[in-house]
Amino acid sequence: MRANPADDTDMQIPTARWQQLLSSAISDPAELIRLLELPVELVESARRAAEQFPLRVPMPFIERMRKGDLQDPLLKQVLPLDAELQPVPGFVTDPLAEMQNNPHDGLIHKYRGRVLLITTSACAINCRYCFRRHFPYQENRLGPDQWQRILDYIAADDSIHEVLFSGGDPLAAPDGRIARMLNELAAIAHLRRVRFHSRLPVVIPQRITDQLIAALTGTRLKPILVLHANHANEIDAVLSEALQPLRQARVPVLNQAVLLKGVNDSVEALKTLSETLFDAGVLPYYLFVLDPVAGSAHFDVSDDQARKLFDQLQRQLPGYLVPKLAREIPGEPSKTLLI
Numbered sequence: 001m002r003a004n005p006a007d008d009t010d011m012q013i014p015t016a017r018w019q020q021l022l023s024s025a026i027s028d029p030a031e032l033i034r035l036l037e038l039p040v041e042l043v044e045s046a047r048r049a050a051e052q053f054p055l056r057v058p059m060p061f062i063e064r065m066r067k068g069d070l071q072d073p074l075l076k077q078v079l080p081l082d083a084e085l086q087p088v089p090g091f092v093t094d095p096l097a098e099m100q101n102n103p104h105d106g107l108i109h110k111y112r113g114r115v116l117l118i119t120t121s122a123c124a125i126n127c128r129y130c131f132r133r134h135f136p137y138q139e140n141r142l143g144p145d146q147w148q149r150i151l152d153y154i155a156a157d158d159s160i161h162e163v164l165f166s167g168g169d170p171l172a173a174p175d176g177r178i179a180r181m182l183n184e185l186a187a188i189a190h191l192r193r194v195r196f197h198s199r200l201p202v203v204i205p206q207r208i209t210d211q212l213i214a215a216l217t218g219t220r221l222k223p224i225l226v227l228h229a230n231h232a233n234e235i236d237a238v239l240s241e242a243l244q245p246l247r248q249a250r251v252p253v254l255n256q257a258v259l260l261k262g263v264n265d266s267v268e269a270l271k272t273l274s275e276t277l278f279d280a281g282v283l284p285y286y287l288f289v290l291d292p293v294a295g296s297a298h299f300d301v302s303d304d305q306a307r308k309l310f311d312q313l314q315r316q317l318p319g320y321l322v323p324k325l326a327r328e329i330p331g332e333p334s335k336t337l338l339i
């Protein structure tokens with residue numbers, strides 16, 4: 001029987017270093033609080049919030065946080081808080097109405113010319129602001145039948161030129177599975193590009209392996225990697241070094257960030273993020289305002305404030321370091337620029 005290239009269940013025994021780091025990610029709030037020498041009184045509320053959306057954070061990311069500092073911008077992205085449990089009007093479970101653009105399980109087709117694959121439900125890290133924190137992954141598994149239906153759907157629509165690998169985090173899938181999926185997609189003549197949206201190399205830089213680069217560059221399809229980093233402290237020397245082979249393999253690497261209150265909502269933080277990304281060979285691409293997902297309202301930055309920050313950023317940086325300030329509005333034919 002043919003192996004299913006998209007099967008979520010074909011996870012390998014974790015032997016690669018990145019897989020070991022992935023499987024040993026911290027999921028107990030008490031453990032995170034102990035490692036970072038934070039007040040033990042936080043444990044109870046963190047556990048309550050984690051019941052709705054679990055804590056998950058790998059050690060290489062924790063090692064970039066400051067001990068004893070509740071204001072650490074990396075910690076704020078992962079620490080479950082009571083505030084997540086307060087309902088806020090306008091903050092909903094499917095803020096982008098993705099389920100209205102879901103022609104097949106595992107496939108979202110919102111914009112002309114490109115489709116998005118829910119490659120896997122797995123993530124290396126659970127970001128508290130995630131717009132898919134309530135996504136029905138169980139209903140969107142890529143079993144053999146679903147994968148074949150997706151291939152047929154793409155093959156039947158020659159306006160589709162690009163496939164986005166999303167998730168979850170698509171790079172949580174093993175390299176062999178990624179290679180097999182790319183090979184099958186490459187057989188569809190009208191496809192030109194594949195784009196991977198991933199936070200995994202940011203939180204576990206060891207994810208950039210020779211095998212991954214071979215998979216990404218092993219077909220005629222042009223690969224693009226879009227990282228998700230929100231603060232300059234996420235980009236350390238280990239990540240910069242890990243990204244080098246991608247540049248050598250001529251894989252364009254871009255970054256998209258989310259504007260998050262308490263994390264990067266200052267001109268200095270955004271400026272340093274752009275400059276640090278560029279030093280690591282990564283081009284700033286998008287700065288998104290928060291999608292109003294239930295449980296994330298405490299990260300919200302108003303549009304007015306976002307525009308003021310962006311205006312300052314434009315005055316202080318060369319154009320190629322200024323990401324596009326945008327939001328996604330359900331039903332619109334593209335992202336909506338705020339400026």
Ligand code: SF4
Pocket residue numbers: 123124125126127129130131132133167168169199200228
């Ligand atoms: S890595 Fe991406 S998909 Fe996963 S929780 Fe974070 S924002 Fe959401």
